[in-house]
Amino acid sequence: MLEQQWVNICTYLEKEVGPSAYKSWIIPLKLYEIEGSVAKFEVPTVFIGNWVSRNYGQKIYDGFKKQGVIIERLEFTTPILTKPDDKTISVTTESQEKTFENKVGVSLPSSPLDSRFTFSNFVVGRPNELAHAAARRVAETSAVTFNPLFLYGGVGLGKTHLMHAIAWETKNRNPNARMLYLSAEQFMYRFVQALRFKDMHGFKELFRSVDMLMVDDVQFIAGKESTQDEFFHTFNALVEHGKQIVISGDRAPGEIDGLEDRIKSRLAWGLVVDLHPTDYELRLGILQSKVEVQSKLHPGIFIDSGILEFLAHRISSNVRVLEGSLTRLYAYASLVGRKVDIDMAQECLADILRISERKVTIDEIIRKVSDHYNLRMSDMISARRSRVIARPRQVAMFLAKTLTSKSLPEIGRRFGGRDHTTVIHAVKKIEDLKHKDLQIAEEVEILRRMLEA
Ligand code: ADP
Ligand code: MG
Numbered sequence: 407m408l409e410q411q412w413v414n415i416c417t418y419l420e421k422e423v424g425p426s427a428y429k430s431w432i433i434p435l436k437l438y439e440i441e442g443s444v445a446k447f448e449v450p451t452v453f454i455g456n457w458v459s460r461n462y463g464q465k466i467y468d469g470f471k472k473q474g475v476i477i478e479r480l481e482f483t484t485p486i487l488t489k490p491d492d493k494t495i496s497v498t499t500e501s502q503e504k505t506f507e508n509k510v511g512v513s514l515p516s517s518p519l520d521s522r523f524t525f526s527n528f529v530v531g532r533p534n535e536l537a538h539a540a541a542r543r544v545a546e547t548s549a550v551t552f553n554p555l556f557l558y559g560g561v562g563l564g565k566t567h568l569m570h571a572i573a574w575e576t577k578n579r580n581p582n583a584r585m586l587y588l589s590a591e592q593f594m595y596r597f598v599q600a601l602r603f604k605d606m607h608g609f610k611e612l613f614r615s616v617d618m619l620m621v622d623d624v625q626f627i628a629g630k631e632s633t634q635d636e637f638f639h640t641f642n643a644l645v646e647h648g649k650q651i652v653i654s655g656d657r658a659p660g661e662i663d664g665l666e667d668r669i670k671s672r673l674a675w676g677l678v679v680d681l682h683p684t685d686y687e688l689r690l691g692i693l694q695s696k697v698e699v700q701s702k703l704h705p706g707i708f709i710d711s712g713i714l715e716f717l718a719h720r721i722s723s724n725v726r727v728l729e730g731s732l733t734r735l736y737a738y739a740s741l742v743g744r745k746v747d748i749d750m751a752q753e754c755l756a757d758i759l760r761i762s763e764r765k766v767t768i769d770e771i772i773r774k775v776s777d778h779y780n781l782r783m784s785d786m787i788s789a790r791r792s793r794v795i796a797r798p799r800q801v802a803m804f805l806a807k808t809l810t811s812k813s814l815p816e817i818g819r820r821f822g823g824r825d826h827t828t829v830i831h832a833v834k835k836i837e838d839l840k841h842k843d844l845q846i847a848e849e850v851e852i853l854r855r856m857l858e859a
Pocket of ligand 2: 622
């Protein structure tokens, strides 16, 4: 009897609240008893109980009324989080606080943290300053200010680095904090294992016992329904108890296909910050900081700033690739025992450079440079050697060498059939002048920006 009535009420509620809210909030309710005018439900989390009571309470009363049952109070019980002697949480009284107990002593299946991924090793620039500030805030304040912190951005922009940094910093500040960092994939793996070994209770308890939960690459659970479901409940339980959650994804919550709407909206509740693609300055800063580390490992090898600038210009895809290319350069240099110069860098990193090549053409370079210096394009490729023309021509050759992957002979050919040694000379000359002559340095920089824009 009770069951049939509840089915009817559900049908009514589905029409009233819409299919999506119905799925998120009504389906999880299990009506197990009606005692007098009190309807008692079992719910996965206290949060859901509160939410339902606040937002759908009246509708539920109406539903009962339509079935001829007068209900005056709704009671919600959570099966897992409560102590046995205090099983019932009534949302009409405010007794739900302290039912959430930490299971101290249970070891957490946290993934190992990379010791290099700390705040001190994270180089801050315009593209990542907001994400960095938010991560620091989460690590440094014990009060939960935004929950969750959602970090997103493309591959290799530092999401995992920042999450580990939060974990390290939190550990430093509070060695007893129970922190769980894992990828969404591992979350799913644990969930599936729990199902298989019929230990959902243990799973839930474990995940609900932490002070901070960090889930990396959440897009992984897109399209995986029951994992999402469990994730949703874990998430709610923790938020509700003021535990910090940090999530990363490859795009904004709303844009992750295959993620349920209720999860998307949940993820966007706190602070959503993105890591923008790196800019030249940030890439250069990262390279400089990595060189500091590498130069200790390879004391004999010297990579000068010109090479770093070259790499920062040419490898814009992601930081992982940038780091990889530097490591490769060091290895290469230590093998061949030569000083690292641009030619060597180009040779050693040919594959990477080809992939990250921007489509700047020599024609464009010639056009922009001659515009900039008020010259005719024909001057650039002419045989004239007067300085007003020769210097801009050298700048153009330098840009052709650093912004395209054309060979020296090819560049020479395009500049009026000059010899490749002329191009080498031009590149050296401008590299040299950039250090000595501020105006040249600025001009080259402006031209580069215009060409790369
Ligand atoms: P994601 O998780 O976003 O794919 P990672 O955090 O794994 O990227 O970063 C890729 C690599 O780049 C790591 O080795 C990381 O240390 C490095 N990295 C990324 N951003 C920075 C930065 N701002 N400063 C220093 N290293 C960085
Ligand atoms: Mg990552």
